[in-house]
Amino acid sequence: MENAAQDENRVFSKLAVLNTDTVQGTNLVAIKCTVGGAILATDTATISFTMIPVDPHDENWQKCWLFTGSDGLTYPAVATSAGRLLIDS
DSSP states (O other), X not given: OOOOOBOTTOOXXXXXXXXXXXXXXXXXEEOOBOTTSOBOEESSOOOSSOOOOOXXXXXXXXXXXEEEOTTSOEEEOEEOTTOOEEOOO
16 A cells, blocks of 8 residues: 655545555556656556545545546546556546
């Protein structure tokens, strides 16, 4: 599990669940970006678990970046071990 990095203002980086885990949320990984600030992403990686909605106020997920699904529920961001955010293009 990776810890969120902090900048000089104590702002934490965003974390995502690791796409190769068999159980959602077992390991967290920091989402990476380019020097210019663009989020690194991939549209070819897949997940090894079934996505389940999570409560954005649940202590177990408070450090994980959340998104609203098309069903209106919140789901954790998913990234590769290299920190590339999984997207559906």
